Each structure stands twice: as C-alpha cells, then as structure tokens.
Amino acid sequence: MNRQLKSSLILMLTSAIWGLAFVAQSKGSAYTGACTFIGVRFLVAAAAMLPAILISDRAARGRGERADSAKNSKGLWRAGIICGVLLFSASLAQQEGITLGTSAGKAGFITAIYIVTVPIINLLLFRKKTSAAIWLGVVLALAGLYLLCLNGAETLLLSDLLVLACAIIFSFQILSVDRFSPHYDAMKLAAIEFLTCGVLGSVLMIPFDIVPAGFATWADNLLQAESCISIAYAAVFSSAIGYTLQIVGQRGLNPAIASLIMSMESVFAVLAGWIILNQRMTPRELAGSALILVAVIIAQIPPKTKSK
Secondary structure, three states, X not given: OOHHHHHHHHHHHHHHHHHHHHHHHHHHOOOOOHHHHHHHHHHHHHXXXXXXXHHHHHHHHHOOOOOOOHHHHHHHHHHHHHHHHXXXXXXXXXXXXXXXXXXXXXHHHHHXXXXXXXXXXXXXXXXXXXXXXXXXXXXXXXXXXXXXHHOOOXXXXXXXXXXXXXXXXXXXXXXXXXXXXXXXXXXXXXHHHXXXXXXXXXXXXXXXXXXXXXXXXXXXXXXXXXXXXXXXXXXXXXXXXXXXXXXXXXXXXXXXXXXHHHOOHHHHHHHHHHHHXXXXXXXXXXXXXXXHHHHHHHHOOOOOOOOO
C-alpha cells in the first residue's frame, strides 16, 4: 500500500471517529449538563495524551535533543491556554445546541461551515486574499444554512444558532492553532489545550450543573453507563486518538486533499445519527446539507497560480 493511500485511509477513519462523536454528544447530553460533559471529556483526553507525550520525550532524549527551555515552556503554556479557551467556548456552544435539540447530522454540517469561514476571517483580520472559490462556497453555504435550519419557519432556532456560533468560534481556534503549532510541540500544545478546556468545564459545572440538580442526582446521572460510554468515546477516541491520527495522516497528503477527506465527518455524523439514534432529516434538510458539503469541497480548491 503506497503512502498516499495509507494516509487517505487514516484520515477517512479519523473523519468517521469525529462523525460518531456527534452521536456520543447527543447521547451524553441526555444525562449530563454541557459543562460536565466538556469538563470530564477534556480532562480525560488530556490524561490520555500523557503516555504519547512521555514516549515522544523519551525518544527525543534518545536522539540527544534538548528539553524545552523555560522561556519556550512559558510560551507553550500561553499558547495552549489561548487555544483551550477558544476550544472550550466552541465546544460549549456546540454541546448546548445539541442538548437543546439540534440533531447529530445537522450539527455536523453546521459545524463544517468553519472551513468556509476561516478564509473569510483571514481576509478581514489579516488581509489575506480570498479566492473566487471561497466566495462561491460562502454563497452556497448560506443557501444550505437557509434550507437546513429555517425549515420554512423563517426563524433560526436557538439550538442551531448556538451550533453556528460554535463553527465561527472554531474558526478562531483553528487560526490560533495554525499560528502557534509551528513553534511548539503539537502533542504538548494539544494536551495543554485539552487541560484548559477541561478545567474551565469542571469549574463551571459546579454552578450550572451540580447546584441546580443537586450533587447526588448529578453524580448518579454522570455514572450512568451511557453517560460514561459517551464521555469516554468523545475523550479517548474523538480527542486523543482522533487528533493523533490527524497528525499521522496529514504528513503524507496535500493539505487540500487532507481537508477534503476530513470534511466528510459531517456525512458520517448524518449516517451515525440515522443508524444509531434514528434521527432522520427531511428532504429540505438533506438538500441544505448537500449544499453545505459542496460549499466545503469548493472552498478547499487551491487557487490557480500564474506561471511565468
């Protein structure tokens, strides 16, 4: 098996893992509050990454590489905390949207809008040129959102608005990771990001989840089998393993192709929601999803470069 095909299959597996995570979030939201789910999920994810970091550090010492300096470590923590705050904000908006009723499939497609919004934010904040394909993607994505979310009612549901806010916040999180990742170890940056997200969720779950429900009820719901399975899947598979597979898969592929394969997570989210949760989409919602998928694909077409 050649390297490119192997990398493509790894990223396709990653997309499937991420798509199934929307089902885990839907199942988990029936038992725990959003802050509890996020807090426990990302603390477990951070812990799950420790063995890989220790193995990586041991291998680096074996090659004679120096440990991070105090200055570099301080910068790593600052970068990880910034990314973690953004990740927490996006995850909270997404989890609240799913808790309030947005289906797994719909949440997957709305979240995928970040692939279109990232270049737009780059244009507005950093004056980076945006290709015609991006603008076409924006138009198609807006049309897809209209069909997917309005459903003839001409008003957006709060749950869908929260997931849309999640996509926009994710755009800033992606830009932050893009800014910091070339300067720091990717796994350590991710672990600090997950730890920050987990700590914020754990602190906020006290006033928003534990106090309203009562500690006994909150603990009983958290320890339900479906709740534990959902959190474990989202933490270990979607976060720790999914992130590692993404790093491995992207090494052997063109970034445009890699992004295209990973955008299939929204398709897997629909399939998983249909098969596992029996969540069916109307023809109008399917048409909107199709438009968003086309927009995502078009937005990843690299611009033509002028030859000399």
